[in-house]
Amino acid sequence: MSAARETPADTIAAVATPPGRGGVGIVRVSGPQSRLVASRLFLSPRPGFSGLRPYILHHGSLRAPSGRIIDEAMAAYMPGPGSYTGEDTVEFFCHGSPAVLRAVLAAAFAYGARPAGPGEFTRRAYVNGRLDLSQAEAVAELVAARGDAQADMALVRLSGGMGQAARELGLALDDLRASVCLAVDFPDDEVECLPKKSFGAGVSAVIDRVETLLAAHRRARPFREGARVALFGRVNAGKSSLFNALLGTDRALVADVPGTTRDYLEEGLDLDGLPVNLTDTAGLRQTLDAVEQAGKARGLALAGTAALGLYVVDGSVPFAPDAEAEELVAALGPDRVLGVVAKADLPAATPAPGDILAIRGLESVAVSARTGHGLAGLLTAIRTRLTRDAGLPEPETPAPSDREAACLVATRDELLALLGDIRDDLPYDLLGVRLEAASLALADITGETSADDVLNAVFSKFCIGK
CATH class of the missing domain: 3.40.50.300 (P-loop containing nucleotide triphosphate hydrolases)
Structure with missing residues (x-):
């Protein structure tokens, strides 16, 4: 059973660049009213300006509700679903003064947006199907990366490497579950029944692939933490x-x-x-x-x-x-x-x-x-x-996070118990229960079955504005 993904109905805004002074600061607005907020906030000097055009940088000024000009800035409009969040998004590229960014953000709130919570932009990307949970988690890891090695590992997962590995394992379990269903539904059809020796070999093959991922997690831990x-x-x-x-x-x-x-x-x-x-x-x-x-x-x-x-x-x-x-x-x-x-x-x-x-x-x-x-x-x-017992994974090989490793351990433990049940010659319908539990634990990696408390724990680690 997949976790419910309800599209948010409100519009959020936050500063998307780190605290402190800088040459450029970005204010991000996302949600169904983002273009309306931008039309009230942004002034173009061009005669006949008809509004922000998608995927084009517009030069102009930003104004407060009082009419005071806040800053000279660039604005970019990215309509959903072709944006980071999967919904209408506008970003304002301002001068990087904290005072300017606070004023722009206050104006966005006055025009109909509300403050974004930690990781709320990325959570919306997950909700709207732009990222799976593993990719969303990799975003936070990439932002917090302390070196090239950690950044490279995060990029492999952000590109979907861990999600792909989990889905391939899930397909292997689905094939085994299909064999169990045939054995349960057609117990007298010897052609359709998968011999338990072959069934055990299939389970062992999945366990070996899970162990490979867990070994990558252990070896990469010093580089990550x-x-x-x-x-x-x-x-x-x-x-x-x-x-x-x-x-x-x-x-x-x-x-x-x-x-x-x-x-x-x-x-x-x-x-x-x-x-x-x-x-x-x-x-x-x-x-x-x-x-x-x-x-x-x-x-x-x-x-x-x-x-x-x-x-x-x-x-x-x-x-x-x-x-x-x-x-x-x-x-x-x-x-x-x-x-x-x-x-x-x-x-x-x-x-x-x-x-x-x-x-x-x-x-x-x-x-x-x-x-x-x-x-x-x-x-x-x-x-x-x-690094005696550690090492970076091969390029393009995903190194699971702690959360993903916990999902893999739960999957492995169910499959090891399943091997014991096979040796004890338990009936196929009981074997199917173990397979179902292993599949659910594995699906939690990409967030297909994740409960709200799991999602809240993942996105609470994010900074505001990402």
């Missing part, structure tokens, strides 16, 4: 200097005074398409300072959840293990810890701290935040660690 990399170690080991050097900016305060970093700092870093949340934690030492103790505890807790911990040690002084650092290393395990021997521009201590880390089973990289020595190698080592 980013990974936390936390620097930890004793005070004055060089963590904050390294933090600044990796970011290429003086983000963290650096001083020789122990306890300078009293709380964690976090900044984004792009590692060749892999988004990383780089975190600098407070230095570890015994202290009676309550604020420093609290900051240290927060840093340790955060580092414990990191995809990778950078254990920073000072390479110019003899290695001195810290109990809390050692406890964190043990908790993360060697696969999630990379040693960093800092201050490589200074004479090395004896024995070398890197050798001691190696004895403890930790790979390490020697770096100098001051000269830049070893930084490129460290970044390569970080990316290699983070």
